[in-house]
Every structure is written in C-alpha cells, then in structure tokens.
Amino acid sequence: MSRRDRLAVPVGLAVAVVAELCSSGLIAYSGWFITACAIAGATTFSTFSYVAPSGGIRTLALGRVAAGYGQRLLLHTAALRRVTEQRLAYFSRLGAMSSAEADAWSGASLDKAMADADSAGMDLVRGTGPVVSGVGTLIATGLAAMVAGSPAAGLILLGGYVLTLTVAVLVARAAHAGDEEDARRQVRTEVVTIVDAWDEMVSIGAVEVLADRFRARVARLESARLRRRSRRSSARALVDLLVVGTVVAVLAACASRGMSGPAIALVSLWAIGTMSTASQLQAGIEARGDGAAARSRLARTDAEPSLVSPVEVHVDDARVAFDGYALPTMPFRPAREVRGEVGRGDVMVITGHSGAGKSTLLRALASRAEELPAGRRPRTVLVAADEYIFSGTVADNLRLGDPDLTDKGIRVYLESLDLVRAGIEPETTVGSGGRELSGGEVHRLAIARALAVRPDILLVDEPTASLDEATGARVLDLLRGQRETFVLLAMHSLPSTWRSTPGVIELRLD
Numbered sequence: 465m466s467r468r469d470r471l472a473v474p475v476g477l478a479v480a481v482v483a484e485l486c487s488s489g490l491i492a493y494s495g496w497f498i499t500a501c502a503i504a505g506a507t508t509f510s511t512f513s514y515v516a517p518s519g520g521i522r523t524l525a526l527g528r529v530a531a532g533y534g535q536r537l538l539l540h541t542a543a544l545r546r547v548t549e550q551r552l553a554y555f556s557r558l559g560a561m562s563s564a565e566a567d568a569w570s571g572a573s574l575d576k577a578m579a580d581a582d583s584a585g586m587d588l589v590r591g592t593g594p595v596v597s598g599v600g601t602l603i604a605t606g607l608a609a610m611v612a613g614s615p616a617a618g619l620i621l622l623g624g625y626v627l628t629l630t631v632a633v634l635v636a637r638a639a640h641a642g643d644e645e646d647a648r649r650q651v652r653t654e655v656v657t658i659v660d661a662w663d664e665m666v667s668i669g670a671v672e673v674l675a676d677r678f679r680a681r682v683a684r685l686e687s688a689r690l691r692r693r694s695r696r697s698s699a700r701a702l703v704d705l706l707v708v709g710t711v712v713a714v715l716a717a718c719a720s721r722g723m724s725g726p727a728i729a730l731v732s733l734w735a736i737g738t739m740s741t742a743s744q745l746q747a748g749i750e751a752r753g754d755g756a757a758a759r760s761r762l763a764r765t766d767a768e769p770s771l772v773s774p775v776e777v778h779v780d781d782a783r784v785a786f787d788g789y790a791l792p793t794m795p796f797r798p799a800r801e802v803r804g805e806v807g808r809g810d811v812m813v814i815t816g817h818s819g820a821g822k823s824t825l826l827r828a829l830a831s832r833a834e835e836l837p838a839g840r841r842p843r844t845v846l847v848a849a850d851e852y853i854f855s856g857t858v859a860d861n862l863r864l865g866d867p868d869l870t871d872k873g874i875r876v877y878l879e880s881l882d883l884v885r886a887g888i889e890p891e892t893t894v895g896s897g898g899r900e901l902s903g904g905e906v907h908r909l910a911i912a913r914a915l916a917v918r919p920d921i922l923l924v925d926e927p928t929a930s931l932d933e934a935t936g937a938r939v940l941d942l943l944r945g946q947r948e949t950f951v952l953l954a955m956h957s958l959p960s961t962w963r964s965t966p967g968v969i970e971l972r973l974d
C-alpha cells in the first residue's frame with residue numbers, strides 16, 4: 465500500500481460510514497418529523513417547533529451529499545491507484561519471464577490478468593467500502609436503538625441483520641456464476657476462432673457444422689443464465705421476507721415499550737434503512753472474495769511445467785555450444801540426446817522431418833540463452849515460422865528492432881531481402897497483422913526486423929518458407945553473410961548450394 469493510500473483509505477472508509485449513517489438517519493428523522501407534524505396538526509394547542517427538526521433534516525441531507533462525494537473521491541482514487549499498481553507489478557513479472565513461459569503474453573492471458581487487476585484494485589470500492597459502511601451503520605443503529613429506549617428493538621435489529629446477511633451470503637454462494645462464466649468464455653473463444661478462420665471454414669464447407677456448434681454453446685449459456693436468474697430472484701425474495709420480518713419485530717418491540725408514534729416511526733424507518741444495506745453488504749463480501757482470488761491468481765508465478773527437456777547453453781566470444789538436449793522417441797528415430805556448436809559468423813542448419821523437433825529446439829535455445837547471467841547474456845532473436853507483424857507501416861515494424869533506423873537504413877534491409885523489387889518501401893502499410901502482405905513478404909519482414917536488432921545469436925525457423933527458389937537463395941546468402949552473428953536455422957533439409965560449404969554445419973534430428 466502506498467503512503468498516500470495509508471491515509472486516504474481509512475479516512476475514505478470513515479467518511480463512507482458517515483454517508484451511510486446520514487442516509488438512513490435522514491429517512492428515519494424525516495419519518496419522525498412527518499409523524500410529529502401530523503400529531504401536532506391534529507392537536508389544537510400544540511407548542512411543537514418545526515425549526516430544529518427541519519434544520520436537522522437539512523443537515524443530514526447535506527451531510528449525505530458531502531460524505532457521499534468525499535468517500536467516492538477518496539476511495540475511487542485509491543482504488544484506481546491500486547489497479548495501476550497491480551497492472552505494473554504484473555507487467556514487470558512478465559518482463560522477467562523467459563520466452564518458454566511467454567504464454568502469459570497471449571491475448572487471452574493478458575485479458576484475464578487485466579480483469580484480475582481490476583477486481584483486485586476495485587474491491588476497495590465494490591467490497592471493503594460497502595462492508596465497512598454496512599457494518600458501521602448496523603452497529604451505530606443497534607446501539608442507538610438500545611440507548612433510545614428499546615434494548616429489545618436494538619437486539620432484534622442486530623439479530624435480524626446477522627440472520628439476513630448469513631442467508632444472503634449462503635444463497636449467493638449457491639447461485640455462483642461459475643457455469644455461466646464458463647459458458648460465456650466458450651462462446652467468446654468460439655466467436656474469435658470463427659472470425660479468424662472464416663475464409664478457410666467457408667472453403668472447406670464447414671460453416672453449417674460450426675453454426676450448429678455455436679448455437680449449442682449459446683443455448684448452454686442461455687440456460688445457465690436463466691438458472692442463475694431464477695436462483696437470484698428466490699434468494700432476493702427470501703432476503704426481503706427476512707427484512708420485513710425483522711422490521712415488524714422491531715416495531716412490535718417498540719410498541720410494547722409504549723414508545724410514542726414519532727419515536728416508533730423513527731426507529732422502524734431507521735431499521736428499514738439499516739436492513740436495506742444487508743444485500744449491499746452481501747455484494748461487498750462477494751466482491752472482497754473475488755478480489756482476494758484475483759490477487760492470488762496475479763501473484764502466481766509458476767508457469768505450466770514444460771514437457772520439453774532443458775538444454776545446457778554455453779556462449780563465449782567465439783562460439784555457442786549446447787548439450788544434453790533430449791529428443792523424444794519417434795517412429796522414425798529412437799530417443800537420443802543432441803549437442804552442437806557454432807562459431808561466430810558460421811551457420812548451423814538444424815534439419816529433419818516434419819515433427820522431428822526443429823522448431824522446439826530453436827525455442828529451447830532462445831529461452832536458455834535469455835536466462836544466462838546478465839554479463840554473458842547475448843542479444844538473442846528468434847524469428848518463428850508464424851511471426852507477427854504489427855499494423856502500421858514497414859518502417860514502424862523495423863523500428864521495433866532499432867528505433868533509430870533511418871528510411872535509408874530500412875531500404876538497405878528491404879533491398880537485401882528482395883522486398884523493394886516487390887514494391888515494398890519503408891512507408892508501405894502492412895494492414896492488420898501484416899494481412900496486406902504475402903506470407904513470404906511477412907516472413908522476410910520479420911527477418912529484416914530481427915537483423916535490425918543486430919543480434920549476437922539469430923535463430924530463424926524455415927527461412928525460405930513461402931519463397932521461390934531465387935528469392936530463397938538470396939535470403940540464405942544474406943543470413944550466411946552475418947559475420948558477427950551466430951546463426952542457427954531450422955529447415956527440412958540442407959540447401960543443396962550449401963553442401964560441403966565451410967562454415968555451414970548441419971545438425972540432423974532424424
């Protein structure tokens with residue numbers, strides 16, 4: 465908790481209690497005033513003075529507005545600060561993760577983490593605020609009723625409140641939205657997947673099957689929603705019944721003590737005002753539970769255990785060596801361990817069948833190299849086969865690699881990868897995710913972006929994928945010419961032009 469919050473939060477909570485007391489006090493005092501006025505009006509020689517009560521009512525009304533505004537200002541500001549702190553803490557933890565754990569960077573995981581940061585921060589407003597003001601009001605009202613002349617009324621109010629609250633919390637737990645959230649998540653995922661794969665699904669004629677599946681998911685969501693709504697309304701009816709029962713019992717206790725009409729109006733209306741905070745308090749308790757669960761999810765740092773074996777990587781000025789990497793048994797090969805070594809300016813080509821484990825080895829090497837101690841950590845860049853290009857221009861994408869690149873410098877990269885000939889210039893827009901470019905162009909742009917980083921270790925998956933032979937050869941020449949870099953490529957086979965070429969090492973995974 466920041467220093468500012470240490471003061472703002474308790475003051476905000478105290479002001480919230482004052483706002484709630486003013487609110488129920490206003491209802492009660494108004495009821496007393498109206499009843500007293502009616503009695504005074506019906507009495508011929510009444511000495512009833514309207515001045516003090518009307519002043520009191522105005523004071524309570526002003527107090528309610530001012531305290532309501534003050535508590536919102538203090539608690540909302542502190543809650544927003546907490547949301548920001550939670551988000552920053554999450555991003556700094558993410559920044560420290562290796563790329564093997566980078567699932568946490570996926571859109572769905574980020575969405576979930578941001579929603580958790582909101583619940584964790586805002587539970588001050590949605591949970592702690594209502595809980596503290598509800599309990600504070602209850603205690604103050606119960607004590608006031610006891611002091612005002614009816615200890616029985618005070619005790620009935622406290623007992624009725626606790627009973628109502630317990631029932632409300634138990635019923636809310638039973639009506640928990642687990643099913644509905646699960647069904648909603650499935651519908652959301654389905655929509656995203658359908659939109660993404662729409663063209664492909666149309667072309668294979670799977671639209672009807674998808675539509676049926678989608679309808680079934682929506683129906684499941686609808687029935688979960690209806691179930692929850694009906695549980696909720698029965699819960700509400702039960703809570704209302706308990707509220708009415710408690711107020712009637714309070715009234716009876718007051719009447720049996722022979723209290724005056726205005727005093728009965730005061731106590732019973734105050735009791736109604738206090739009892740009405742029970743459902744608010746129940747929502748507050750739930751919000752606090754959600755906030756605590758969200759905080760513990762955010763604090764969890766353990767990544768899914770990887771099925772892939774670790775690899776030992778050693779890097780010095782002259783070479784990158786790795787050892788002890790276990791390849792699993794495949795129909796085309798027994799299980800075995802691989803090791804390799806590549807010198808600066810040399811190229812290692814990892815070859816093998818589809819599914820031999822080439823891409824996985826590249827990813828394992830990239831993540832291990834990132835974990836080396838800071839002083840020895842080489843600049844490592846992995847270009848995956850399905851690399852992401854950000855919307856904007858070609859220059860925007862290359863400047864992610866080197867923010868200081870000039871248009872002239874960018875053009876050099878584009879020319880060396882044969883992209884200028886395809887009409888691609890620094891200012892060319894690429895569309896969302898690079899959709900306005902061909903597959904081969906996206907891949908070459910990703911290679912250009914990686915080269916712009918001037919990496920010590922460059923790992924490229926399928927450098928010639930989606931390229932014709934001549935363009936593929938040009939890209940390979942460019943990679944081969946990186947004299948200051950350890951280059952590792954994953955390809956199905958060694959390019960024929962590289963057979964027995966000095967400085968080219970083949971590592972076969974078959």
Ligand SMILES: Nc1ncnc2c1ncn2[C@@H]1O[C@H](COP(=O)(O)OP(=O)(O)OP(=O)(O)O)[C@@H](O)[C@H]1O
Pocket residue numbers: 771772773790791792816817818819820821822823824825954
């Ligand atoms: N060392 C390993 N230990 C356990 N599983 C592995 C290992 N290497 C690869 N796999 C598994 O084998 C499958 C294929 O791996 P990978 O994608 O790396 O193969 P690939 O050779 O790059 O295939 P492709 O040429 O089709 O892209 C994946 O499911 C991967 O999780």
